[in-house]
Amino acid sequence: MPAEQQSAQRRSRAWRIARTLLQGDRPYMLYIAFAILLVVFSFASPWFLSIDNFLNIGRQTALVSIIAIGMTFVIIARQIDLSVGSSLALSGMAAALAMSHINDSWIVGAIAGIGTGAIVGAINGFVTTRLSIPSFLVTLGSLSAARGLALMVTTTRPEIITNDTFISIFGEGSIAGVPAPILWTLLAVVGGILLLHYSVFGRQIYAAGGNPTAALYSGINIRRVTTLAFVLTGVLAGLAALVLSARSHAARPDVVQGMELDVIASVTLGGCSLFGGRGFILGTLLGSLIIGTLNNGLVLLGVSSSLQLVIKGVIIVAAVAFTRK
Template sequence: MTSAFSRQNLARFQSLIALALMVVALSLLSDKFLTTDNGLNILRQISVNLCLSIGMTLVIVSGGIDLSIGAVLALSGAVAAGLLKNGLPLAPLGVKLQFTAWGAVVTGVAVGALLGWGNGLAVTRLRLPSFIATLGMLSIARGLTMLWTGGFPITGLGDAFGFLGTGTLLGVPLPVWISGGLAAAFALIMRDAVFGRQVYAVGGNETAARFSGLRIGRIRLAVYTLAGALAGVAGLIVTARLDSAQPNAGLGYELDSIAAVVIGGASLSGGRGTILGTVLGCLIIGVLNNGLFLLNVSPFWQQVIKGAVIMLAVALDRLNARQRDSS
C-alpha cells in the first residue's frame, strides 16, 4: 500500500522533480544560468510553445493529436502581417481595406481559429483520424502561406504591432504575460468549467460520454477550434518579435508542443493531463534548450538529446499506465 502510494506521488511530481534537478545541474555548470536576464529570456522563449501547448493539451486530453499547429502559426502570422503592411484590395469595388495593428491581430487569431475549425470538421464530420486530418491541414496551411507571401518574408510591420512581441510590462516581456494569462485561464476552464470536464470525459471514455448524453462532435470541434486560435496567437507573437512574417515559420513546433504536453504528464491515449503539467513541460524544454546553448552544445546534439527526452517521457507514461492498471 505504501509502495503504491509512493509510486503515485513520484509519478505525480516527476516533472517538477526533473525541472528542479535540471536547474540545480545547470546552475552548477554555468554561472550565467541563474541570472534575472537569463530567467526572463527562458520565459520569453517558451511563451510561443506554451500558447501552442495549451491547445495541444486540449486536443490530446480529448483523445486526438494536432500536427498542423506549426503551419497554422505560420499562416496566421503571415496573413496578419500582409494585411497590416499591404491592406486587402477589393478589386470589384475598386477599394482597398487598410488594417490597424489590432485589426491585424484579430484577423490573425480568426485565421487560426478557422483552420482549427477545419481540423475539427474533418475529424467529426468526415470521420478522419486526427493524425491524417491535421497532417492534411499542415500541408494546406503551408501551401497557403507560400501563396500569400510569394515565398518572401513580409517585413516592416511597425512599432505598434512589434510591441506584441518585444514590449514589456512591469519589466516582464509582454509575450510572457500573454502566455501566462492564457495558461491561467485554461487551467481554470479545464479544472472547474463544465467544458473542461466534458473534454476529460470524451478523452477518457468516448462510449460512456456518448451514452451520458454529451455531444462528442461539438466538444471535439470546439477543442480543435481553440487549438487553432491559440496557434494564431503564437503566430502573432513570433511575427511581432521578428518584425517579419517568415514563410517557413513554425517548422517543427508541433514536436516541441507534443513533447511539452507528454513531459507534463498527459497521456497520448487521452483523458489525462493538466495545463499546469504542460507549463512544467514547456519549462523543462525551455531550460534544456537554454542550458545546452549556454554549455555550447552543438545544435545537432541538441536535437538528439531532445528526442531522447521525448522518448523517455513517453516510456515513463506507459510505465505509469501499466502500474495504474495493475494496482
C-alpha cells in the same frame, strides 16, 4: 461564523485548488526533473542562474507553451493536431497582410491572425468529426495545405510589419519588467486552467477522451466538444503567430517548421496521455519549460547542435517513461 471556522474553510478551499492544479499521475516527477535541470545547469554554467537568462528562457518557450495549452485539450479528447506550425505561419501572414492593406490597424491584424487560426482549427475539427477521418491524417493534410497557402499568398516572400503598437503589445513591450511574450503565455495558462479544470467544457473534454461511449450516453455532444478543442488550438496558434511576428517585425511563410513535435513533446512530457482522458495545464507548462531549459542550458555549455538533439531526445523519452500512466 467564528473566525477559526472561516480560516479553516479558506485553507480547505486553497487546498482543493492546489490539488486540482497538481492533478495527474505522479506529477511530482515533473518538479523533480525541473529542479534537477536547474541545479545541474546552475553549477555547470555561471551565466545560467540569472534573471536575464530566465526571462530569455520564457521568451524562447513562449510560442511552444501557448500552443501546447490548446494541444492539451485536443490530446485529452483523444485526438492530435499536427498542423499547428503551419497554422501559425498562415496566421502570421494573414495578420501582416491585413495590417498592410487595412489602414495599418493592429486590431485588424490581431483579429485576422487569430481568426485564421480558428478557421484552420474549425476545418480540422469538422473534417475529423463529420467525416470520421482520423485526426492524424486530417491534420497531416492541413499541415501541408496551410503551409502551401502561406507560401502562395506572398510568393514565398516575408511581409514586413511596421505597426509600433502591434510590435509593442505582442512582441517587445513589457509590464513591470516582464516581456510581452511571457505575459501572453501566463494569460494562456490561466485561461487554460479555468477552462479545463473549472468549466463544464473541461469536464466534457475529459469525458469525451476518457470514455467516449459513456460520454455519448451521458448526453455529451462529442462532435461539438472535439471540434471546439481544435478551434481552441487554432486560436492559440494564431496568438503565437502574433507574438512571433511582432518579435520578428515581419511574418514569414517558412517559420517554425517542425514546431508541432516540440508542442506534442511538451504536452506528453507534462503527463498528458496520448490515449486521451488525462492531462493538466500546469503539467504542460512544466513540460514546455523543461524542454526550453534543457535547450538553453546545453547552448550555454557549448554543446554541439547534433549532440543537443540526441541528449534532448533521450531525456524526453526517459521523463515520459517515468510519468506514464
